Amino acid sequence: MITTDDEEIHNARKMALELLISNHYADCEAPCKIACPDHVDIQTYVSLIANGKYHEAVKVIKDKLPMPLSIGRVCPAFCEAECRRQIVEDPIAIRQLKRYAADEDLKDYWQYTPERKNSNGKKIAIIGGGPSGLTCGYYLSFEGFEVDLFEAEDACGGWLRYGIPQYRLPKEILDEEIALMCAGGMKIHTGKALGKDLNLQELSQDYDAVYLALGAQNAVPMPVPGSDLKGCYLGVDFLKAHAKGNTPAVGKKVAIVGGGNTAIDCARTCIRLGAEVSLIYRRTKSEMPAEEFEIEAAEHEGVI
16 A cells, blocks of 8 residues: 555655755756846756757847847856856856857858847837947837937947947947847937937927937046046046047056956056056955956056
8 A cells, every 4th residue: 555645744745845945045047047137048048059059049148138249248247156057166158158159140151030020010219329229129120110220429339339449349240240130120320419410309209109228428437636637537438539549648658547347448458559557456456346357368468
């Protein structure tokens, strides 16, 4: 006789459940996915890459994140800090795998694009061609909306174009990614500034909806006396001017104040301009918020 329901079995099941939840890390979803700001299904696309299914992996990524070519090169990789593999050895190189899948997809004879739904007769205006505006236009255009994106600069990309140096994110790659994002019919109009070439009243009359994606364009000033003296530049302002071909004169010796990724980007850019560069940070080197491999690369290139 086999018994499946008695007090002893109930107690055994209760003990087994208590043991399970005693070591539960709230990862009914993978910790890497939870850590990702876009909650990309990392487990699935890593598995697809392992099986050589690059187009399928890109499809999974683009369900949440439509710019894997660019973000796979520059994202802070919060996911890797939570990767459970580091309990055994090192975290999986999730960011690099995302980039690898997107690169393989790009150089194939065809690239993954979602199936475009039939037109729904609705028109959307997007103001701003940075990652937010491009992402909005990408998803809406494939959903059947007619999308016009207006960008004040000569090219789209926002801070991906003007705040991240060429050596980290080649602008040719960014251009190819933007072209892929337009496959759903999104039309881009550059050199169109809100308040100058466009106004919201007219846009609201001509379009069914208007999405404002103006971004955070102003640098955060440093509250230190003398920070406005000649020859002092705020980090993102310097990087943007350099990206647009208006590099400020930096001379032979440059001091970078700060320890984040922007500071490192400025330091490595100045090295490429031929300057002697010292980076000054108020805390210890181990407390610098910049990524460790970026700090190492800067030192390797000669930043003090």
